[in-house]
Amino acid sequence: MASGVKPRVKVPKTAAAGDTITIKTLISHKMESGQRKDDDGNIIPRSIINRFTADFNGQNVIDVTLEPAISTNPYFEFEAIVPESGEFTFTWYDDDGDVYDTAKKITVS
Amino acid sequence: TSALAMASLGAVPAFASLTDDAIAELTGGADIGEGSVTLTAPEIAENGNTVPIGVEAPGAVEITLYADGNPVPNVATFKFGPLSASRSASTRIRLAQTQNVVAIAKMEDGSFQMAKAEVKVTIGGCGG
Amino acid sequence: GNWARLAAQQSLTQDQLLEFDTFGNVSLIHITDIHGQLKPIYFREPSINIGVGGNKGAVPHVTGSDFRKLYGIDDGSPSHYALSSGDFSALAQGYGRVGGLDRVATVIKAIRADRPDAILLDGGDTWHGSYTTWKTQAQDMFNVMNALSPDAMTFHWEFTLGSDRVHELVEQLPFAALGQNIFDVEWDEPAELFPPYKMFERGGTKIAVIGQAFPYMPIANPRWMFPEYSFGIRDENMAAMVEEVRAAGAECVVVLSHNGFDVDKKMASVVPGIDVILSGHTHDALPEPVLVGQTIIVPSGSNGKFVSRVDLDIRDGRMMGYRSKLIPIFSDVIAPDAEVASLIDAERAPYAAEMAEVIGQTDSLLYRRGNFNGTWDDLICDALLSERDAEIALSPGVRWGPSLIPGQDITREDIFGVTSMSYGQAYRTEFTGEFLKVVLEDVADNIFNPDPYYQQGGDMVRTGGLGYRIDVSKPQGQRISNMTLLKTGEPIDPARNYVVAGWASVNEGTEGPQIWDVVESHIRKLGTVTVSENNSVDVVGV
Ligand SMILES: [Mn+2]
Ligand SMILES: [Mn+2]
Numbered sequence: 001m002a003s004g005v006k007p008r009v010k011v012p013k014t015a016a017a018g019d020t021i022t023i024k025t026l027i028s029h030k031m032e033s034g035q036r037k038d039d040d041g042n043i044i045p046r047s048i049i050n051r052f053t054a055d056f057n058g059q060n061v062i063d064v065t066l067e068p069a070i071s072t073n074p075y076f077e078f079e080a081i082v083p084e085s086g087e088f089t090f091t092w093y094d095d096d097g098d099v100y101d102t103a104k105k106i107t108v109s
Numbered sequence: 110t111s112a113l114a115m116a117s118l119g120a121v122p123a124f125a126s127l128t129d130d131a132i133a134e135l136t137g138g139a140d141i142g143e144g145s146v147t148l149t150a151p152e153i154a155e156n157g158n159t160v161p162i163g164v165e166a167p168g169a170v171e172i173t174l175y176a177d178g179n180p181v182p183n184v185a186t187f188k189f190g191p192l193s194a195s196r197s198a199s200t201r202i203r204l205a206q207t208q209n210v211v212a213i214a215k216m217e218d219g220s221f222q223m224a225k226a227e228v229k230v231t232i233g234g235c236g237g
Numbered sequence: 238g239n240w241a242r243l244a245a246q247q248s249l250t251q252d253q254l255l256e257f258d259t260f261g262n263v264s265l266i267h268i269t270d271i272h273g274q275l276k277p278i279y280f281r282e283p284s285i286n287i288g289v290g291g292n293k294g295a296v297p298h299v300t301g302s303d304f305r306k307l308y309g310i311d312d313g314s315p316s317h318y319a320l321s322s323g324d325f326s327a328l329a330q331g332y333g334r335v336g337g338l339d340r341v342a343t344v345i346k347a348i349r350a351d352r353p354d355a356i357l358l359d360g361g362d363t364w365h366g367s368y369t370t371w372k373t374q375a376q377d378m379f380n381v382m383n384a385l386s387p388d389a390m391t392f393h394w395e396f397t398l399g400s401d402r403v404h405e406l407v408e409q410l411p412f413a414a415l416g417q418n419i420f421d422v423e424w425d426e427p428a429e430l431f432p433p434y435k436m437f438e439r440g441g442t443k444i445a446v447i448g449q450a451f452p453y454m455p456i457a458n459p460r461w462m463f464p465e466y467s468f469g470i471r472d473e474n475m476a477a478m479v480e481e482v483r484a485a486g487a488e489c490v491v492v493l494s495h496n497g498f499d500v501d502k503k504m505a506s507v508v509p510g511i512d513v514i515l516s517g518h519t520h521d522a523l524p525e526p527v528l529v530g531q532t533i534i535v536p537s538g539s540n541g542k543f544v545s546r547v548d549l550d551i552r553d554g555r556m557m558g559y560r561s562k563l564i565p566i567f568s569d570v571i572a573p574d575a576e577v578a579s580l581i582d583a584e585r586a587p588y589a590a591e592m593a594e595v596i597g598q599t600d601s602l603l604y605r606r607g608n609f610n611g612t613w614d615d616l617i618c619d620a621l622l623s624e625r626d627a628e629i630a631l632s633p634g635v636r637w638g639p640s641l642i643p644g645q646d647i648t649r650e651d652i653f654g655v656t657s658m659s660y661g662q663a664y665r666t667e668f669t670g671e672f673l674k675v676v677l678e679d680v681a682d683n684i685f686n687p688d689p690y691y692q693q694g695g696d697m698v699r700t701g702g703l704g705y706r707i708d709v710s711k712p713q714g715q716r717i718s719n720m721t722l723l724k725t726g727e728p729i730d731p732a733r734n735y736v737v738a739g740w741a742s743v744n745e746g747t748e749g750p751q752i753w754d755v756v757e758s759h760i761r762k763l764g765t766v767t768v769s770e771n772n773s774v775d776v777v778g779v
Contacts, residue, residue, distance in 0.1 A: 061193050062189060062198060079194035081193075
């Protein structure tokens with residue numbers, strides 16, 4: 001696993017059924033573009049998060065394909081509908097095959 | 110003008126035509142409308158390494174972002190699932206120089222819509 | 238000649254300067270861009286201030302005799318001296334220095350005697366710009382301003398103290414630190430330390446003051462010094478804040494702005510519902526507000542030279558009328574407030590001897606303000622060329638820095654007045670001719686882009702050893718031509734490397750001696766400074 005990769009998400013703890021909520025996500029990752037050279041003039045190989053998904057109770061909210069033009073520490077903000085109480089799952093896919101995930105519960109009152 | 114014809118003239122900036130090519134590949138050469146996509150970008154980037162960009166296109170199934178002054182134009186594609194509320198997303202992108210950010214939305218009926226915004230990337234310095 | 242006109246000064250009194258026919262039910266007091274100037278100084282207004290696009294020929298882009306004609310100001314009058322350029326050295330001899338926060342205190346107390354609940358607002362660029370501000374990391378300004386009891390402030394150069402020091406000072410601030418456009422960079426959320434607005438209940442009405450910090454801080458100044466923050470104009474959020482305060486019962490909306498004047502004009506036209514914009518950053522001083530739609534814009538000068546009083550009549554949920562006055566702080570006419578004067582002396586005492594040291598004399602008027610080189614800048618560029626052994630010098634187009642008149646000593650404090658900053662290292666490097674053109678084009682577009690939202694509010698980078706032609710009417714990439722190495726008279730070769738010395742780089746890790754030491758060493762060698770006329774920039778398309 002690449003070192004120092006840490007996902008963070010902001011999801012409200014509660015909502016009313018059918019509410020629209022705003023979700024923000026960050027993951028610490030250098031997003032090496034594959035276009036930079038090291039001090040010896042050699043290309044530094046590409047190493048990025050190439051996909052991010054957010055799901056709720058098994059249904060998809062957003063599925064993002066990332067290219068090297070996405071900044072260091074990829075950030076996403078989007079809106080989801082919350083039909084019932086349950087769990088958001090967030091998954092990041094690294095070029096090196098690693099997968100990082102985190103989850104947040106939300107209670108519908 | 111089609112991307113192919115422009116490329117054959119050989120007079121357009123290389124990167125901009127790469128974006129035209131990438132968009133043509135996405136749309137299969139279909140016409141692209143305007144007016145349904147809102148692209149939010151700063152007039153001037155505070156930091157070209159991390160420029161906040163927001164897109165919204167009600168009725169879109171996916172939105173693809175391009176940066177026409179970067180060596181590789183593709184930036185990201187957002188596919189919206191059944192629990193996506195608004196068809197909107199924000200992220201932060203790298204811009205190597207002053208250029209256009211382009212958003213192409215694929216709508217539920219298979220048609221395409223676009224929006225474009227110029228973002229200035231400056232050397233900076235000086236101030237009152 | 239000039240001396241005869243100065244007879245008028247004999248009759249100038251404090252009562253005249255403060256005279257005001259109290260109006261309405263609320264008073265605002267605005268001071269901005271003090272840049273650390275605790276004591277009276279000379280400050281020459283610009284003779285070149287070019288407006289572009291929709292602001293061509295509009296105030297504040299009118300200077301000198303055109304300005305006096307526009308406002309009906311008599312030649313040689315106090316307003317001539319305070320508000321416009323021309324005959325500056327002679328008028329300065331007669332009218333004396335301006336500013337001094339002890340005199341400012343007298344004016345504020347007089348207004349409060351008339352209207353006890355007047356709202357005092359500081360537009361920012363306060364904690365920066367002098368020897369003592371640098372040495373105390375702005376503790377001097379913090380202490381003296383607190384003695385004036387402001388109600389709120391906003392920010393620009395303050396952030397160049399670095400985030401840690403800004404946090405330390407703001408957390409102790411006994412009044413509101415406002416900025417609707419100061420955001421946390423990580424989550425893109427409003428920064429908790431800087432509320433967007435504050436509500437005041439005064440004169441039987443509710444007034445909202447919304448803060449607007451300098452939008453281009455991370456571009457114009459080193460963003461590595463305050464990496465936690467994002468700024469920007471954020472006029473959509475401004476509009477949301479105006480709606481929010483109106484919904485909360487505000488009958489009058491005041492924006493305490495560090496946008497710069499042309500940006501304020503555009504913001505007033507884009508964001509509905511603002512009654513008053515108190516305008517800072519571009520250091521403009523106008524004898525009356527500018528009206529954009531229903532919004533009045535009040536610019537209040539810089540360096541402690543002016544205080545604005547704005548009386549408002551607020552009734553039935555709206556602003557019905559206003560009366561305002563830009564009060565020039567003639568330091569020989571307005572009596573210093575004893576309490577604040579002794580506080581200022583106490584702040585300065587530990588540094589008094591080193592500040593007062595005479596480094597040289599000047600035969601020439603030394604000033605900075607203007608779109609292109611001022612004489613102070615010419616002297617700084619000469620110092621860089623000579624002390625750093627360079628072919629070309631670059632000096633930032635900042636708008637602060639007091640003037641010196643012919644015959645004055647140049648003290649160490651005077652040098653700090655035009656150089657003091659937290660990133661003053663004088664670098665020495667090589668640029669290609671091509672890159673030099675890119676730099677000039679980039680900076681020129683930050684000033685002469687016809688859309689004010691692309692203007693960062695600095696003046697043009699000053700050059701030494703390098704001449705050029707600029708067509709301000711052209712787009713970026715086409716403004717600069719005829720770049721010439723003055724030493725040889727040869728055109729700048731895009732492919733050649735040139736040795737360039739400069740200061741105030743926004744890049745982290747810039748190395749070199751502090752600019753004030755470079756300038757001091759140069760002046761010591763000269764003894765007496767004489768700055769000859771600078772014709773190296775040919776400006777067209779005005
Ligand atoms: Mn200022
Ligand atoms: Mn400023």
